[in-house]
Amino acid sequence: MLHSITPLLAVLASLAAVPFIILLKGRPNAREAVTFIAAGIKLILVASLLPAVLAGGEVEFTLAKVLPGAPLALRVDAFGLLFALVSSSLWIVTSAYSIGYMRGLDEHSQTRYFCFFAVALSATIGVAFSANLFTMYLFYEMLSLATYPLVTHHQDAEARSSGRKYLFYIMGASIALALPAMIITYQQTGTLAFSPTGILAGKVSPVMAGVLLFMFVFGFAKAGIIPVHSWLPAAMVAPTPVSALLHAVAVVKVGVFSILRIITGIYGVDLLKGLDLGMAVAWVAAFTIIVASLIALSQDGLKRRLAFSTIGQLSYIVLGLALLSPKGMTGGALHIAMHAFGKITLFMCAGAIFVATGKKNISQMTGIGKRMPWTMAAFLVGSLSVIGLPPTGGFISKWYLALGCLQAGSVALLVVLLVSSLLNAAYFLPIVYRAYFKPPVEAAWAEGRNEGPAAAWVPPLVTAACSLVLFFYPQPFLRLAQMAVAQLFGG
Amino acid sequence: MSEQYPALIVITPLLAALLVSAAGWLRPRLCFPLALAGLGAAAAAATGLLVQVLATGPVTYRLGGWEPPWGIAYYVDNLNAVVAALVAWVALFNLVASYRAVMTDYPEKIGPYYTLYVLAVTGMLGMVVTGDAFNLYVLLEITSLTGYALIGLGGGRAPLASLNYLFLGTIGASFYLLGVGYLYIVTGSLNMADLAKLLTPLYGSLALLAAFAITLVGLWMKMAFFPLHAWLPNAYGFAPAPTASLLAPLMTKVMVYVMIRIMISVFTVEFVLQEVLVGQLVVWLAVAAMVAGALFALGQRDLKRMLAYIVVAEVGYMVGGAWLGNRLGMTGAVLHLINDAVMTFCVFLAAGCIYQKTRGTSFEDLRGLFKKMPWTMAALAAGAMAIIGVPPTGGFFSKWYLIRGGLEAGHWGFVGALLFSSLINVVLFFRVFEIAFFEPSGGDDSHGGHGGHEEHGGAVALAEAPLSMLLPLMAAALGLIALGLATGPLVQKLILPIIPAGLG
Amino acid sequence: MIWQIDLAVLLLVVICAVGALAVKDLMGAAILFGAYSFLMCILWAVMGAVDVAFTEASVGAGVSTVFFVAAVFRTSRRTKD
Amino acid sequence: MQKPPTPQERYQAEAQVISGQIRPVKRFYAFLFVFPTLMALWVVLSGRFDAFHLILGVISCALVSFLSGDLLFPHAPHPRQTFRLWWRFPLYVPWLLYQIFLANLHLLYLTFHPRMLQLIDPHMVRFRSTLKSEMALLTFANSITLTPGTITVRVSPDGDFVVHAIDRFSGEALPGEMEKRVARTFGED
Amino acid sequence: MKALALAIVVLVGGLLVSATVDFPDWADPNSPASRHVSPRYIEKTMEETSVPNIVTAVLADYRGYDTMFETAVVFTAGVACFLLLRRREPRPGPSRVYRHRATGVIVEMNRVPDKEPSPDVFKRIDDDWTPHDLIVMNVCRLLIPFIQLFALYVIAHGHHSPGGGFQGGVILGASVILMALSWDLRTAMLRMKETATGLMSAMGVFIYAGVGALALALGGNFLDYAALSPLLRVDPVAARSLGIFFVEVGVGLAVMATMVLIYKNLASEGRLDQGL
Amino acid sequence: MNLVVIIILGLGLVFFAGGAVGILRFPDFYSRLHPAGKMDTLGSFLMLGALALYHLHPFTLDNVLVAIKIMLIVVFYFLASPTATHAIVDAGIRAGQSAWQKPKQGAGS
């Protein structure tokens, strides 16, 4: 157990950038340089924690003792680091992409955008590094609020109603369900610290434990479990970089990560197993997977289809965790990373298409492969990753998930997994097919390559490449996931 | 000098008020500096007192040098000290913020305005530190009177609202006085500590119960507890902005403090818990207050009135917490008292800033404010977060303790109402933010003054409130977060020592 | 303690109070309120509270009646109840 | 005997008095007369003769006679007239008391008379008095109010009286002997 | 509303009546109220403060702090009335001022007539305008100095007989109000200017608080008049007595000025031109 | 001595009572002022005088002063009461208070 201020610095790195961003509002180049610098520092700080954690240690920092048993404290363990690594590395990519996207579309209020982006990142890392439920809740709410201005960036009627929906689900669920659940937990146990063996064991009645679990699962609505999912498609009105980072990586993953923490840190595998609650959650997740995939099939808006896809993919993670088998959990944790890289690619591609052509719907994109070959190539790789086909990272996580199903002895869930993968393929591959193999609908597209600003299409290529790389070299994510799971199962 | 802190805390503002009044007749220019000096000294004394109390334990101060049951005595423990410091500092910050508003709105009446302002603070500080039941009444009246005048100064409906406040406030204060009379008739004493001793053998007496009931009803009227809240929304909604941001945060809080003081120091918790069988009923009333306050607030189309109804709900939090009958609830109530003062101050001051620029606080006036007044709106957002109960602002932690108190008492209604009212608060504030964020500022209508609203890209002329208002506002917003982070020590060092052992 | 006078005056006081509130004219109410204060003053004196009686005599009988009259002078006398 | 002031002069003098614009010399005269009077009153009121209270008395009387002494003597006090008043006035009072007593008996009779309404006949009486100075007019007016069934309704500075009388008998007696006595008291006969 | 009022009244009344049953009998010499704190006041006042009027002693010394704030309350009311009502803008609408030649009465007309009114119109106006009432004016003129002396007497003799600063102050204020009633407000204001009233009301409270603060400065507690004894060169008991006296003077001053201030503002609706 | 006091006191009470009855019985506002203004003045003069007389009994300086004080009230009363009466009647006239007219022959009331 190490005490170090590094986790705090990692959290604050992007927050500290905010004043500079505001100060430099008149000079966009300097402003975005600050963003980059902060992102770089953040990644370095997070990465610097890697050796210690890989060595089996944990890094701790207590900020303030606000509540007895639940201080404002940060602790870096393998799960957290995995998540933080994903988010902070993707921030750099997204920042670059944002610049391309925002400048390409000449969006208004860019300063505000970058500010809240930075705040949101801080909150994400905060959630990743939280040492206890309370700290996590704090950053969770901070993230909800910081993303609101991003979601409603366009400040028009549609953004308004989406923002309303977003807040209603996210804040409503967290205040009405997660907060009381947390307080009840605290009331019963006197602590909120995550512990590998759980803190609830023996403190609550089985019924109570079940109720609490569902309060948590639905309370952290960012995880997008049906029926608290509908904010996610609505939030797609946001500028694409926001959708990309926040709704493929930060926000939704924070939701899932929170559930991960609840399952591993608060309940503990043994308690859940003993009460047989894991399977219940797993089936809820399975239901979500199938339903979301089916809905995604019927969507024409590219971003909306991606959004429903995200809902389904998130539930993979929840499913993996809920299996409570070592392989399944490893898969679930790994899927956080793998899906992030895949999905962000897809979102960025969608954004790039929008920047270059102004098209949003799939039906309008027939033949776009001629126009934007690189973008669509990245899109293909991303799709493969999300579907879970080699040679992409997505395959590895899905593999582990499948193994986990077997390990948990539930063939039915395995079937669900496979069916849903088929559905994934069914809603992604036609897009690629349409883009490359159908004649362009617009005459201008036939002229040849024109991919718009480089800042918009290079980042997806980078992340797509990452997806590919992760298939061959899934370290350090795999290692971290395995370590974390090993700790859980008393390894 | 340090043994004189309790006296200084009250007499410096009193003397300052008199000097301000004199200056108002002779040299109006001097009013503000004098008031600032007086309140500054009071704030310093209050802080000194807090430090002293924390270091050496409760302080007793004998006014006129007479022994307590015969003379008037101050009794200052952690609770008083912290509330006094809170009152003094909030008042000081608000004073700074009020400078421009008073200058623009009442340039001819600076002297009387600040006189009453400082007197109101004097009264509140006195109420907080006094240990004599009757002295409290006098100070209560001084605060109320200044409050009536300061509220009645506003235009439009303000005088009527103020008169209604005066009626209900007088009934409330008189009920309190009557309750003290009942205590006096059965004991013959007025000193709180002495009363607590003398009352013990009388538990079960009908007169005592009636005294308790009347006192409480009186105080509830003054603090606008739910069925008796009718005066508050209009009074605070129509009051001049600097007045609203002085009275709304402090007046109700001080009254809640008095209620807690009466409950734990005069009647003792044993009496409250065992003899008074309506504890549950009071908590249900608090539940009703929270729900009703929230729902009424939903119906408002004016920021200040909406905030006023939120104050009604907040009073419900505190009263309910205090009456839950356990340590956690009481801790939550006291903690919320502290936090609520700061957060209400923050939001009302933000409303004042908005009024200063737009000359109105109805929802139509808020359009496009995020562009025009980003800092003010940021502070308003911080205050809103605290009221909603988002960590790490202080509001979260007090709600935390309150909910825990409710859970421990098994009072699910209370917990539910707390959560419900938080949710409504989300709705309330985001409705405001939506208007300020989405709707373009009305450049075409008369009171904008800052024309040229560009839909996208362009910069709308910044029309931020003056710095003298903005700095206190920022201080309040940061104070909210600081309070949240300091919750641990606050509870451990300040609040827990004063929670009587009798509470379960 | 002169309870006989006390009782008699108490009776008058209650009558006066009701009267002051029932009168359909604000000047009448102000004047009757003055009478109410006179009687209160006697009451305090009878109960031996000389200082209170003195204060009531100067405040209730004098100044507050004048205030009432002044206020009614500046507003209106009309009342519906 | 100097010429009596015209009403306008009189009013202006009063306005001066009330606004404190009276000349210092007059103030000083007033002070000389007022202070002893007030001091006598103080002694009666106080009933304490220790130094502390006497000093307080001196201070209070000085204060009052300085601040409001000019109210008592709006016109420069004429010593001779004032002294004359001092011994004439006490002679007038017993007579007045006697008259008041009679008047009240008459009223009492009216009040308890079963057929009172037929006895009384309220009406207004107007007459012009020959009295000049204001104090005389005032004394006369108040005496009228106190005595037989008559109430002074209005007095003009010129001496025009409007009097309300309860019955014929009371009304006819005016101005009558009383005016003469008042005139004698104030040296205006 | 009436039904609600009745319900509330019955409810509260019932509560109070039921509680009264537990009270000691009226005027019972052995009631707790008469046994606990008050005996000390009665028995010790004389030796501790040498003030025979126990009420004064308790008011200004034992519970002097209450009284200080009581004075402050009065002061507050004065300032509040000023704040709420005082207006400096002139009366709305055109107006014209006429002087009646016979009596010098000034008439202010709000609606300007088209042509100059004839002298007998003045006469009529004079008749139903501010009456030049010889009797009232002169009687008040005679009475005012005596009333003022009486007021000062009441203030000064608060130690030995009922009375004290508050009562005396009110009577003093009443004398000024009487002045304003018998003449008119404007002339009375010449004698007692608005600024003077405002300053005096503040000064009265200041004297009170200042005496207390002086005691504090001399090493005693706030309002501990005994601490003034070195300054006054008397023994502590006499110092208390004197302290009470000073305080009473302050109270009287504040109350007087405040009553006048309130009256002026109420009677003229804050314009300070025409009163009752 | 006491007897004298009692007699004067009784007389004063009679006048007071007369005043009160007069106020009740007289037909209009103006005539009511007569008993109110005069009889009360005399009544209080008599009663206060009696009380002052009674208080002279142990003939000490203090008592004499108190008796003078009581008589001061009377003096004040003699000055104030007619003035007040006058002010009220003047007010009545200016306010246009209607007066009771003696009915012509034959008409009762």
Next chain:
Amino acid sequence: MDKIFLYASLILCLIMVLSLYRALFGPSVLDRLIGVNAIGSKTTVLLVLVGLLFHRVDMFVDIALAYALLNFVAVLAAARYFQKRGGLGR
């Protein structure tokens, strides 16, 4: 002698009731004023009587005097009102 004073006081109270009738039911406001003024004069006497009953008349005289003074002021104010505003309406 105390008995006499007591009875005198009670009779005064009775007389006050009579005056109060006029104050309560006086057809016009000025009638009420007369009634109240009459009560005032009785109160002065009653105060002195109470003082005698307490054997502390020196303490009560001041009150009676102050009382008479301020009653005068109040009545004058009310009269002033009617002089300026008239007796009917408004």
Next chain:
Amino acid sequence: MEEYIPLLLTKYNYWVYITLMMIGLWAMIAKNNLVKKIVGMNIFQTAIILFYVSIGAKYGGTIPIIQHGPGHGHGAAQIKALAYINPLPHVLMLTAIVVSVATLGVALALVIKIHRRHRTLEEDEILEQLRES
């Protein structure tokens, strides 16, 4: 019934104070005219003063001013507490009276201000005006 008679006789002051207080309270709530409400308020406050003064009353006690005692502390050899009425309620009520007159002043000022704007003192008419605007 029998047992209530002494209750009635020994505590009539308290009954009257409650009566007065309820009259005042009723007026404050139910009356429509603002000045009437203020009158009610004053009656209400006076009722409380009556209550307090009644607490202080004492059979066989004289007024709380010590007799024969101008001498500084020596004149009064033995002062019996029973001989004097309890002075404390009087002190408190002096303050209360002052407070009530101060409140009265402010209330009337507010009434004038309201009248200035609405030209009426009837609460329902004022509310009507406000509803229209």
